[in-house]
Amino acid sequence: MNNLLTHFRSKQLQVESEIVMNTQCPFCSVQCTMELIEQRIVERSKYIVNPRPNPTSEGRLCVKGMNAHQHALHSERVLYPMLKVDGQFVRVSWSKALEVIKEKFTEIQREDGFDALGVYGGGSMTNEDAYLLGKFARIALRTRYIDYNGRFCMSAAASAGNKVFGIDRGLTNRLSEIPLSRCIILAGTNIAECQPTLMPYFNQAKENGSFIIAIDPRETATTKIADLHLRVKPGMDAALVNGLLKVIFDEGLIDPKFIDERTKGFDELKEHIATINLKEIAEITGVPVRQIKKAAITFGKAASGMIFTARGVEQQTNGYLAVRNFLNLLLVTGKIGKEGSGYGAVTGQGNGQGGREHGQKADQLPGYRMIDNPEHRAYIAKVWGINEQDLPGKGVSAYEMMEKVHQQEITGLFVMGSNPVVSNPNANFVEEGLKKLKFLVVVDMFISETARMADLILPTSSYLENEGTMTNLEGRVTLRQASRDCPGEVKHDWQILCEIALLLGKGEYFSYSCPEDIFNELRLASRGGIADYYGITYERLKKEGGLYWPCPSLDHPGEGRLFEKSFAHPDGKAEMIPVHNHFPEEQVNEDFPLYLTTGRVMAHYLTGVQTRRSPSLAARDVESFLEIHPETAKKYKIENNSLVKLESKRGSIVVRSKLTSEIREDTVFVPMHWGDSQSVNKITNQALDPTCKMPGFKVCAVKANPLVDLTVT
Incomplete structure (x- = not known):
């Protein structure tokens, strides 16, 4: 028997x-970084995932990373070009x-x-691909x-x-400073489920005596670590901060020296806050006065403090304006630009930071230059080797592009790294618009x-x-290496863009042989920009493991902590403004x-195109769900684990109920995946923020009823 086992083991090793x-x-x-080991044994493969040390997550991986x-x-990957013929996809050659x-x-x-063609990108692409997509739109297609x-x-x-x-x-400080902060506000962010490998920083802060304040309509895995949970009514965050500022001012917890030397707009803010009534704030936000006072006094008195905001x-x-009011709170207390004090916008997408810095946004050019700034346009035109007047002007935001599709001002669309039918608000409207297009091209791994x-x-x-650089939530640029060959006839995003540009007669502007060539041009295009x-x-990235931007020269170490001496405005001062309720x-x-408010769950990412095709992740959450308070469910005769029709002015969906007392009675929650x-x-709701054009995903009015089977008589 031992000889037989030895024989089989010998054959296996061969x-x-x-x-x-x-x-x-x-x-x-x-x-997070990892080592993926593929062990090939006869006709099958086994995969082992090991976390690797890195400065950001310190060698941790969450369930998504372990199963990425x-x-x-997956067997459903698209492996060759597919053209729709008579309503069916058929395989065609690249040519x-x-x-x-x-x-x-x-x-x-x-x-x-020219502007009849639209380009719709994504925040998970590498910096090289994002940069090239912006250049492709403006040079190869000449569209705004x-x-x-x-x-x-x-x-x-x-x-x-x-x-x-x-x-x-994203962050004005290093993540490593979180444990040093004496008071932390987590506003509208569920880090425990969305960025779980960061939680040890906050747990360590608690161990060090930090007071954590969470602001969220729901109780989540993140709010459970908080010392104080402010269960705000959806959409009322800006008003809540006005209440916090009212207490800060009344208690004399401002930092006059910091305000005088490093800010502007204080007098107008002070005048506005004098009109704030704390009882009114409590009434409209749903947060008791005693909790508002507790949060404000604790944050105001703390020697250091950090505020993190996210999609909530x-x-x-x-x-x-809601974010601006949180920044008002930081500035009046002087809690920025020093160790353990600062602001963090917790980025959602893998390269949400880098993806917007180098030209994918309608109003921006590489290096965070603005497309309507003549000096910025001239610089980028010179780098690209084109005349400045040939550079298109400012376009419109993502959802506004969908409106132009619906209005047939955009009649052809090129989509790369995104799933707008699911990610846009008022998705039925978006789908109707896409059906009107003369031609729709989608670059994706899956259908x-x-x-x-x-x-x-x-x-x-x-x-x-696909090798390339990514920029994480800290502003740390990292190099993602890739050693696996593309399957089938798959090509990289950058290769696809270069080949289309060549056919359109613009090949001279897209003559790259590898991602590093693109990055070196990106470096030049970003030089001197924000x-x-x-x-x-x-x-340097291979040697140093990542570098913060701004990093203006080859001997510069990168700035881990911003604003130690001055802010980035010409006068060096930060700007405060009054924010009305x-x-x-x-x-x-x-x-x-x-x-209705929306959000994420730990096992899934964005619209779920990738994670729903991971068996290990899909098994954790096989379908969407509706979180609803038991008292609310009782009122509308909704049983636990039953199908519910959730309806707004724009349409309806069907999801399974999940009764929980960890949500406000006037609020329901559905994930977005x-x-x-x-x-x-x-x-x-498709209504947009007038300044940044962000849709109001987090608040809309709905009704919920048990699903009725209309076939039953």
Whole structure:
């Protein structure tokens, strides 16, 4: 028997091979690193995932990272171009696919003008791909219409940061400073489920005696670590901060020296806060006066403090002003620009930070330059080798692009790295618009809900195959290496863009042989801009493991902590403004008596196109659900674990109920990771923040009723 086992083991070793891939997670903005080991034994493979040390998550991985490889290896991956013929997708060659694109794009622009073509990008692409997509839109297509799904992630915080500080970077401090902060406010962020590998920083802060304040309508895994949970009414965050500021002023907890030397706008803010009535704030926010006072006094008296915001605050029709009011709170107490004090906008997408810095947004050019600034336009035109007058002007935001599609001002659309049918608010309207297009191209790994509607699908590479840089929530640029070959006829995003540009007669502007070539041009394009990457190179990233921007020269270490001496405005001062109490665009009424808010669950990412194809992740949450308070459920005769029709003015979905006392009685919650009949964005409100154009995902009015089977008589 022993001889037989030895024989089989010997045979196994003869056919077994092992491939070790060093990579990083493709999902959230932490960008944890890992080692993926593929062991090939006869005709099957076994995969082992080991976390790797890194400065951000310190060698931790969450369940998504541990299982990320499953979607990249999934049998449903698109492996070759597919053209829709008579309503069905058929395999075609790359030459045929590119020929069709040239024919259709040329025809559309001849008939409808250059701006009839729109480009819709994503916040999970590498910096190189994001940069190239912006260049592709403006040079190869000569269209003003480009935007991306990051508009739905960080635009409120980005706009606020730029106006207040003169710069937008996710965190103004290093993550390693969190344990040193004496008081931390977590506003509208569920880090425990969305960025779980960061939680040890906050747990360590608690061990060090930090007081943590959570602001959220729901009780979550994040609020459970808090010393104080302010269960605010959805959409009332800005008003709540006015209450906090009222107490700070009344108790004399401001920092006069910091305010005088490093800020402007204080007198106007002080005058506004004098009009605030604390009892009124308590009434409209649903947060008791005693809790408002407790939070304000604790934060005001703390020697250091940090504030983190995320989608709960930002995805509102006043998200920009809500963030600005939180920044007012930091500034009047002087809690920024020093160890353990600062602001953090917790980025949602893997490259939400870098994706918006280098040209995917309608109003921006590489390096965070602005497209309507003549000096900025001239610089980028020179880098690209074009005349400044040939550079298109400012376009519109992501959802506004969908409106132009619906109005048939945009008649052709190129989608890369996004799933707008599921991610946009008022999704039925978006779907109706896409059906009107003359030609829709979708570049994706899978046949997503948007790709199903495409005329042509182009197969793209996964994180295991496509090398490039990513910028995490700290503003730390990292190099994601890739050693796996592309399967089938799959190509990288950058290769696809270069080949289309060549056919359109613009090949001279897209002659790259590898991602590093693109990055070196990005470095030059960003040089001297707000997001200056010039001093960052692949060589340095490999050697140093990541570098913060701004990094203006090859010998610059990168700035881990911003604003130690001055802010990024020409006068060096941060700007405060009064923020008036704001009510959500859509209020509850007799017909729609409940507030709906949306969010994420730990096992899934964005619209779920990738994570729903990971067996291990899909098994954790196989379908969407409706969180509803037991008293509310009783009122509407909804049983636990039953199918519920949730309806707004825009449409309806069907989800399964989950009764929980961890949510406000006037509020229900549905996650965003599913499409079709469970797509929560079929019912969310399309109203936009007037400044940053962020949709108000987090608040709309709905009604909930048990699903009635109309076939039963």
